[in-house]
Amino acid sequence: MSDAPRIILHNSDTAPLAHWLRAAFPQADFRECNSYEALPALIEGYRPEVVYSVRFAGTPGFPRDALFGPGGPRWIANGGAGTDHYGQWDPGLTTVTNAAGVAAGMMAEYILGGFLHFSLDVPGLQKDKAARVWNARAVRPLAGKTLLIIGLGHTGRAVAARSKAFGMKVLGTCARPRPMENVDEVHAADDLPGLLPHADFIAVSTPLIPATRGLIGAQEIAAMKPGVIFADVSRGGVVDQTALYDALSVGHVAAAALDVFETEPLSETSPLWSLENVIISPHCSSVFSEWEEASFELFLQNLGRWMRGEGLVNIVDPARGY
Numbered sequence: 001m002s003d004a005p006r007i008i009l010h011n012s013d014t015a016p017l018a019h020w021l022r023a024a025f026p027q028a029d030f031r032e033c034n035s036y037e038a039l040p041a042l043i044e045g046y047r048p049e050v051v052y053s054v055r056f057a058g059t060p061g062f063p064r065d066a067l068f069g070p071g072g073p074r075w076i077a078n079g080g081a082g083t084d085h086y087g088q089w090d091p092g093l094t095t096v097t098n099a100a101g102v103a104a105g106m107m108a109e110y111i112l113g114g115f116l117h118f119s120l121d122v123p124g125l126q127k128d129k130a131a132r133v134w135n136a137r138a139v140r141p142l143a144g145k146t147l148l149i150i151g152l153g154h155t156g157r158a159v160a161a162r163s164k165a166f167g168m169k170v171l172g173t174c175a176r177p178r179p180m181e182n183v184d185e186v187h188a189a190d191d192l193p194g195l196l197p198h199a200d201f202i203a204v205s206t207p208l209i210p211a212t213r214g215l216i217g218a219q220e221i222a223a224m225k226p227g228v229i230f231a232d233v234s235r236g237g238v239v240d241q242t243a244l245y246d247a248l249s250v251g252h253v254a255a256a257a258l259d260v261f262e263t264e265p266l267s268e269t270s271p272l273w274s275l276e277n278v279i280i281s282p283h284c285s286s287v288f289s290e291w292e293e294a295s296f297e298l299f300l301q302n303l304g305r306w307m308r309g310e311g312l313v314n315i316v317d318p319a320r321g322y
Contacts, residue, residue, distance in 0.1 A: 004029050005049040005306065010039055011079065012056040017296055024300045040066035047071050050306065052299050054079035058264055068094055075306060077299045078316070080286070081154075082235055084208040088318050097302060097314045099295040100322065101154035103286030108158035110285035111203045111231040112166075114257025115142065118229050123276060143167030148199035150192065150215070151206030152180060153322065155233065159203050171195055175320070196223040201231075208235035209321030218243035221253065230256040233285045237262055241272065248275055259285040 007030035009017045014032040021028050031046055033039050036057060043051075043066050051073045055062055062085050067076055074094060078086070081100040089096065117123070119140040128135045147163050149156045149172040160170045160182040170183050173195065177186045187195060189211070196202075202224065206212050216239040224230075230253050232239050241262055247253040257279040258272070264283055272278055302312045316322060 008048045008051045010053040036061050036063050039063040048073045050075045052077040059085045079295050083316050096316045102294045104154035104158040106288045107155045107233050107285045108162050114231045118255035145200040147201045150204045155205040201229050204232040204234045206234050207322045208237050213237050221247045227254045233259045236260045
């Protein structure tokens with residue numbers, strides 16, 4: 001590998017990234033790019049070997065073809081975990097890594113926060129406060145309840161660890177089942193239909209790949225236990241949100257914390273906005289004050305490996321999507 005590879009830093013604000021890169025590798029040869037539109041020309045003229053890229057303005061318009069086209073880098077370091085915006089690529093020509101695991105703890109806290117928001121009836125308490133009404137409301141414990149985690153990757157396992165601290169029974173699915181700490185039962189992905197009726201809480205944390213697109217549709221939602229509380233931090237497209245809206249409207253799904261949507265930003269006309277039993281967040285469950293530095297630190301560690309000719313960590317298999 002090159003001792004000083006040509007690097008592009010691609011994000012809406014690359015100034016802190018440039019600072020961290022210079023501090024770690026003073027002789028680094030790099031360029032900065034702060035838009036989708038400018039990246040293709042920069043790649044064509046600069047011919048980078050490495051690109052660190054963040055999907056900072058949504059998927060539409062993301063310059064995927066420039067990254068994987070002629071003159072594109074040999075290594076793309078995706079600043080986030082999901083790589084669905086890259087589509088498919090030839091791993092013989094381009095190595096893609098991601099930042100899976102960097103935000104797992106924060107996303108798990110988001111999920112548990114959503115569960116607690118509704119199990120403690122925070123919306124009802126807030127209504128009573130606004131009305132200055134002293135109304136004893138029943139709260140719902142997490143202890144003894146069954147949680148189903150759909151996707152036992154970094155985030156799913158972080159959810160399991162925190163849920164066990166609350167005394168929950170934890171079920172989970174993954175592509176390659178094996179015993180896991182903090183998970184009472186690990187099942188194959190194909191076992192999902194039989195697990196849905198047993199869960200009091202459901203967390204979706206699976207990547208968006210062809211096998212998971214539309215994974216939670218109307219049939220699966222109908223199979224859920226009445227009154228289930230639901231959280232989704234996966235990717236828009238895994239859950240049929242029209243079917244979920246219908247179930248939330250009639251109370252079959254009691255409540256939901258939703259961080260991802262089929263179309264982002266969520267349209268102002270979406271009926272989801274009107275539901276009082278839904279938390280809507282703008283795909284930010286993984287965004288915390290230390291996230292950017294943690295993600296870039298992983299890149300810097302990998303860059304050191306690249307320059308020493310060592311294997312990279314967090315290489316993404318395009319066939320699996322993670």
